[in-house]
Each structure stands twice: as structure tokens, then as C-alpha cells.
Amino acid sequence: xxxxxxxxxxxxxxxxxxxxxxxxxxxxxxxxxxxxxxxxxxxxxxxxxxxxxxxxxxxxxxxxxxxxxxxxxxxxxxxxxxxxxxxxxxxxxxxxxxxxxxxxxxxxxxxxxxxxxxxxxxxxxxxxxxxxxxxxxxxxxxxxxxxxxxxxxxxxxxxxxxxxxxxxxxxxxxxxxxxxxxxxxxxxxxxxxxxxxxxxxxxxxxxxxxxxxxxxxxxxxxxxxxxxxxxxxxx
Amino acid sequence: xxxxxxxxxxxxxxxxxxxxxxxxxxxxxxxxxxxxxxxxxxxxxxxxxxxxxxxxxxxxxxxxxxxxxxxxxxxxxxxxxxxxxxxxxxxxxxxxxxxxxxxxxxxxxxxxxxxxxxxxxxxxxxxxxxxxxxxxxxxxxxxxxxxxxxxxxxxxxxxxxxxxxxxxxxxxxxxxxxxxxxxxxxxxxxxxxxxxxxxxxxxxxxxxxxxxxxxxxxxxxxxxxxxxxxxxxxxxxxxxxxxxxxxxxxxxxxxxxxxxxxxxxxxxxxxxxxxxxxxxxxxxxxxxx
Numbered sequence: 001x002x003x004x005x006x007x008x009x010x011x012x013x014x015x016x017x018x019x020x021x022x023x024x025x026x027x028x029x030x031x032x033x034x035x036x037x038x039x040x041x042x043x044x045x046x047x048x049x050x051x052x053x054x055x056x057x058x059x060x061x062x063x064x065x066x067x068x069x070x071x072x073x074x075x076x077x078x079x080x081x082x083x084x085x086x087x088x089x090x091x092x093x094x095x096x097x098x099x100x101x102x103x104x105x106x107x108x109x110x111x112x113x114x115x116x117x118x119x120x121x122x123x124x125x126x127x128x129x130x131x132x133x134x135x136x137x138x139x140x141x142x143x144x145x146x147x148x149x150x151x152x153x154x155x156x157x158x159x160x161x162x163x164x165x166x167x168x169x170x171x172x173x174x175x176x177x178x179x180x181x182x183x184x185x186x187x188x189x190x191x192x193x194x195x196x197x198x199x200x201x202x203x204x205x206x207x208x209x210x211x212x213x214x215x216x217x218x219x220x221x222x223x224x225x226x227x228x229x230x231x232x233x234x235x
Numbered sequence: 236x237x238x239x240x241x242x243x244x245x246x247x248x249x250x251x252x253x254x255x256x257x258x259x260x261x262x263x264x265x266x267x268x269x270x271x272x273x274x275x276x277x278x279x280x281x282x283x284x285x286x287x288x289x290x291x292x293x294x295x296x297x298x299x300x301x302x303x304x305x306x307x308x309x310x311x312x313x314x315x316x317x318x319x320x321x322x323x324x325x326x327x328x329x330x331x332x333x334x335x336x337x338x339x340x341x342x343x344x345x346x347x348x349x350x351x352x353x354x355x356x357x358x359x360x361x362x363x364x365x366x367x368x369x370x371x372x373x374x375x376x377x378x379x380x381x382x383x384x385x386x387x388x389x390x391x392x393x394x395x396x397x398x399x400x401x402x403x404x405x406x407x408x409x410x411x412x413x414x415x416x417x418x419x420x421x422x423x424x425x426x427x428x429x430x431x432x433x434x435x436x437x438x439x440x441x442x443x444x445x446x447x448x449x450x451x452x453x454x455x456x457x458x459x460x461x462x463x464x465x466x467x468x469x470x471x472x473x474x475x476x477x478x479x480x481x482x483x484x485x486x487x488x489x490x491x492x493x494x495x496x497x498x499x500x501x502x503x504x505x506x507x508x509x510x511x512x513x514x515x516x517x518x519x520x521x522x523x524x
Contacts, residue, residue, distance in 0.1 A: 045495060056407040095488060096399055096480035104483075108398030108405025108445065111484035155484025156446075157401045163498040218489075218496035 024176025027234065028079060032201065038063035038088055040115070040209075041223040043141040054104075055111060056092040063088040063115075066227065069123060077126045078234075084119040084145065094155050104173050109156040115220070119169070121144040127197075130177045137180035139199065143171040149209055149220050165220045166211050173203020176233050199232040257308075257316035260362055260380025266417075266467020267360075269386040271342040272353035278339035283374075284364050285336060289313045294332045294376065301325040301340060303349040304361050308379055315377045318363035323348035330366055338364070341364040346384055356387040357414065358493075368409040387464035389416045392459045392469065397477040403447040404477050408459050409440060411469060414462035421446040423455035423470070428456075433517040434462075449479045 037060050043050030069082030094109035123143035129136040147169055152162045176200045179186035187196050205226040211217035253395060263281040264271065271279055282301070286294065299322050304322035311317045323524045325340050346353060359381055366376035390411030398405040406421050421432040423446050435444035455478070458471040483491060 042489070046492060047264075050484060051492050051494070055488055090485075092485070094401075094482040094484045095396075096401075096482045098480075106398065107482040107483065108400035108403065111486075113485055153484065153486040154441065155482070155486070157403065158482070158484050158487070161486045161498050163496065165496075198247045201520045216495055216497050218494060 015022060018136040025190050025196060025235075027071055027074055027078070029068065029082070030232055031069075031229045032056070032067045032230055033065070034067075034201070034228045035062050035064045036228035037061070037224075038226060040113075040218075042218050042219045042220070044219050044223070052090075052113075055095065055205075056090040056113070061088065061090050062209040063117070063228075065117070065230075067119075067121065069121065077124055077128055080121075080123045082121040082123065084117070084121055086117050088115040089113070090119070092156070102152040109158070111153065111155040111158075113151065113153050115149050117147060117149045119147045121145040123171075125175070127177075128175055130180075131145045134183070137177035139175040139177060141173055141175065141201075141203070142173075142210050143203075145169045145171070147207065147209060151220070165209055165217055167207060167209035167221070169205050169207035169209075171203050171205045173201055173228075174201035193235075195233050195235045197234040199234070200229070201232045202229045203227065249524045251360055253314045254310050254315040254316075255289065256287055256376035257363075258376070259506070260284040260364060260378050262362075262380060262382045264466065266383045266385050266464035266466070267342045267346060268463060268467045269353060270466065272346055272384065272386055272465075274343060275343075277330060277341040277344070280340050280342040280345060280382075282338045282340065282362065282364065282380070283336065284338070284378040286364070286366055286378050287315060288366070289315060290304040292375040294330050294366060295329040295368065297366060297371075298327050299330050300327045300365045300367060301337060302363045302365065303345045304363075304470065305349050305358060306361070308361055308363065311371070311374055311377075313375070315374060316379050317365060317374055317377050318379070319350060320362060321351070322361075322363065325362075345382070351384055353384075353386055355384060358384045360384060362429070383464055385414060385463045386467060387414045388463050388467035389461040389469040390462050392416075392419065392472040394457065394459055394472050394475045397457055397475055399478060399480040400445070400484045402449055402451060403445055404449060404455070405443060405445050405477055406457060406477075407441065407443045408458060408472060410442065410461060411472075414463045414467075416469070417464040418462050419444060420460050420462070422458045422460065423449060424458075424475075425450075425453050425455045449482050451479045454478045492510040 042052040059128055063086055065086030067082050067084035069080035071078055071080050073079040091112040093106045094111040095104040096107040098105045123141055125139050125141040127139040130139045147167045149165045152160055154160050207221050209220035261283045302318040302322035303325050304318050305375040306319050307318050309319050325344050328338055351358050362380050364378045365374040367374055390413045392408045392410050394408045410416050418434040418436045421444055423430050432446040454476050456474050457477050458474050460471055461469040
């Protein structure tokens with residue numbers, strides 16, 4: 001008897017929660033801003049302790065990114081093609097060979113490595129549950145990207161060097177639908193700006209940034225597991 | 236009674252509403268140091284100004300009267316900010332309707348008219364330019380500025396670190412006491428020849444600056460000099476020997492360690508082909524959807 005009552009209560013709760021969301025404006029695509037720690041694995045050529053760490057140190061640096069996507073398919077989830085770019089900079093001091101001790105020492109010249117990553121992305125957002133059930137405000141997603149890291153190095157009073165390193169990446173993550181916390185405000189935002197949904201996202205990326213294994217390329221892949229978090233707006 | 240109360244409340248606001256302020260004066264140099272103050276030159280301080288005129292007034296024939304005082308400025312009956320009647324007159328010149336308004340005066344005259352002396356360590360002098368039309372005693376335009384008298388040099392800075400750079404030196408120092416420095420110069424001397432950095436402006440307690448144009452491998456005797464706002468130089472700092480060195484930036488260091496990357500796009504046609512092929516695949520996928 002107790003089990004029957006419990007089952008009826010659970011069914012009633014599920015039925016009330018499974019109500020349909022109010023109609024959103026037509027979906028075009030998405031825009032996202034994110035950031036995550038990044039250390040290029042340049043020193044992997046040198047057994048782990050190479051020029052990158054010797055010049056720039058071990059401090060954590062961040063890569064900032066912005067992306068825009070266009071929906072290709074919205075039947076069951078959302079498949080988007082997009083473009084992503086961003087900026088990364090590592091700055092430190094150039095070194096000089098001290099003739100007295102025959103060792104490298106920090107000089108008064110500045111040196112930096114700058115990267116502007118550009119990516120062509122294909123991402124699938126499984127937003128079916130988040131769209132239908134307010135109590136499951138999570139949208140998992142996976143993505144694949146073709147990457148091109150455009151980079152340059154500078155040194156005070158010295159020459160600059162430019163280049164680009166190509167590669168690919170796969171990403172998996174989850175986005176928390178903020179609309180679930182205040183549906184009325186979300187609807188108002190949609191009516192006024194056309195932003196259907198707002199998410200906080202967190203994802204993990206595996207990237208191979210070494211010019212597809214070229215013997216003349218360094219490795220700009222993240223040296224550790226690369227994660228990114230940020231804000232995703234669907235409009 | 237109520238009307239009187241209302242007037243009492245509104246009177247200050249009405250008075251404020253009538254105030255129209257003054258134009259501004261820019262000084263060159265920006266402060267009066269001992270050299271300027273002790274000079275007998277009569278045109279070593281330039282006042283560039285723009286007038287604030289009262290409503291419906293314009294500059295035609297008349298005079299610019301330059302005043303100097305340490306007293307505070309005041310507001311005239313027609314709302315202009317002006318120097319008080321106690322201010323001394325520096326000079327009187329014929330007014331010009333030119334857009335570029337410049338008057339040159341003697342810094343020593345400004346100081347003495349304001350009741351100051353060059354031996355004073357520091358003080359602030361208000362300078363006003365009043366425009367008075369011919370045949371009138373009413374000021375119909377004014378400009379106001381402040382110049383500091385600063386004749387005491389700072390004490391010597393102290394160099395605590397010099398980092399070699401390529402054809403340059405990066406010098407770190409602390410300011411000395413006394414008058415707060417306005418700017419610094421680094422001096423590097425070798426073989427009897429001295430080279431000076433540009434003016435390094437800083438109000439920090441830990442200052443650093445770069446002197447360039449040096450020769451790698453040559454040892455220089457390096458000092459730093461601090462200057463007061465009036466341009467009075469401090470004694471030289473402690474003398475520190477330093478030698479510029481050829482440096483290696485990140486790229487040079489990477490190459491010196493035997494790195495594989497050559498710059499440009501190392502993946503060559505294969506990488507570009509892979510990118511184009513993938514882009515074409517994505518485009519095809521979109522057409523099917």
C-alpha cells in the first residue's frame with residue numbers, strides 16, 4: 001500500500017515537472033565567451049624542462065576565447081558549425097650568457113610569445129532534456145575543431161618571429177541552463193534581445209597542435225588537460 | 236516671512252548659477268626652478284591661455300592684465316573667477332582677438348610680484364589674466380592658472396640594481412628624500428663620453444628606466460639624477476658599473492636549444508590540404524541538413 005502511494009506521488013511530481021516550456025524565439029545559433037588555463041607543450045621537445053619554462057617560468061597563464069556558432073540542425077538537440085578565436089600571451093625576460101660564470105642570467109629585455117588561436121568548430125548540444133524538463137537544466141555537448149594557432153614572438157630590441165601551427169581538437173562538456181533559476185526573467189530576455197537561453201559551461205579538450213605531426217613543428221598542444229569555462233548564449 | 240525665507244534659501248543657489256568661472260592658463264615651463272627664478276630674462280615664462288568671457292562680450296580693443304598672488308582667487312560681480320584686488324600686476328599688454336593667445340613674462344617678476352623669493356623651497360602662485368576693454372574698468376574676460384615655485388633639488392637617488400640588456404641597461408633605483416622628484420635621467424659614461432637617457436617621469440618609490448644606444452661588452456659607470464618640478468638637479472646617485480650584453484629572447488633561446496620549429500607554417504601543403512578538406516566536409520554536411 002505504502003509503495004502504491006509513493007508511486008502515485010512520484011508520478012504526479014514528474015507529470016507536473018514535465019510541463020512544456022513557453023515558446024522561444026526562433027533559434028539561429030550561439031555565442032560564447034570563455035577562458036581556461038593554458039601552457040603550450042613546447043618543452044616536450046626537450047624532455048619537459050626547456051626554453052618555455054626557463055624563460056616564462058611555471059606560472060599559470062590563461063587563454064581567452066570567443067566563439068560564434070550557426071545552427072545546422074535543431075530537430076533533436078542542436079548541431080552547430082562555428083568559428084572560435086581568442087588570445088594567449090606569455091611574457092618574461094630574455095636571458096644573457098654571463099661571461100663571469102658562463103651561465104644564463106635574466107636580462108633587462110622583455111620577451112613574449114603571443115598566440116591567436118582560430119578554430120572551425122562542429123558542436124552537438126544535447127539540449128533536449130534541458131528544453132523539456134526544468135529540473136534537468138544540464139546540456140551535455142561534444143565538439144570537434146580544426147585549429148590554427150597563429151603565433152609570434154617579440155623581444156625588446158630584437159627581431160620578431162611569426163608562424164602558424166595547425167591541428168585539431170575534440171571537446172566534451174556540459175552547460176548549466178541558467179534560465180531554470182528564473183524562467184520569467186529568461187523569457188523577458190528572449191522577448192527583448194532574442195537570447196533564448198543563457199548557460200554556464202565547462203568543458204575539457206584534447207588537442208593535437210603540432211602541424212599534424214610535422215617534423216618541423218613545435219607542439220602547441222596544452223601540456224595538461226585543457227579545461228575552459230564561461231558563458232554561452234543561445235539566440 | 237515665507238518670501239524672505241525662500242529668498243534666503245535660493246540666494247546661494249542663484250549666486251552659484253551666475254558664476255561662469257575662468258579660462259585656463261598653461262605654463263611653459265610648468266614650474267619655476269632656481270635657474271628660471273634667478274634669471275633676469277623678462278620673457279622666460281610663457282603663458283598660453285584661453286579666456287572665459289561674460290555673455291555677449293568679445294575681445295576687441297583693450298588690455299590683458301597679468302596678476303600674480305598667493306592669495307585665493309575670487310568671483311567677480313559678473314561671475315568670472317579672478318585674482319583678488321590685492322594681487323600684484325606682472326604686466327599689461329594690448330589685447331588680441333587671435334585664437335592663439337600667448338603672453339611671455341619674466342618668471343622672477345611673477346615670483347616677486349606674488350611676494351615670494353627664489354630662496355623659498357616651494358610655494359604655489361595663482362596667475363590670472365584679466366581682459367579689460369578700452370575705456371572701461373570692468374573685467375569682461377579672465378583666465379586663471381597655478382604655477383609652483385620649486386627651487387630646492389631632490390636629494391640623490393640610490394641605484395640598487397642594473398640588469399644588462401642588448402645595447403641597453405635597465406636601471407632600478409629609489410628616490411632620495413627632500414623635494415619630490417618630477418623626473419629622472421640615467422647617465423652612462425665610458426671612455427670619458429657620457430650618454431643620457433630621456434626624461435623618465437615617475438612618482439613611485441621603486442623606479443626603473445632604460446638607457447639605450449650603448450655598446451654590448453663595454454662597461455659603463457652608471458648614475459641617476461633626479462630633477463625637481465622646477466628642473467633643479469639632484470646630486471648624482473651612487474655610481475654602479477654595468478655592461479650591456481647580447482640577450483636571447485624566447486625564440487633565440489628555443490633555437491639555441493635545438494628546437495624543431497622554423498616559423499611560418501610548418502605543416503606545409505599537407506596541413507593546408509587537411510584544413511581545406513575538412514572545411515569542404517563541413518560545408519557538405521550543412522547542405523545535406
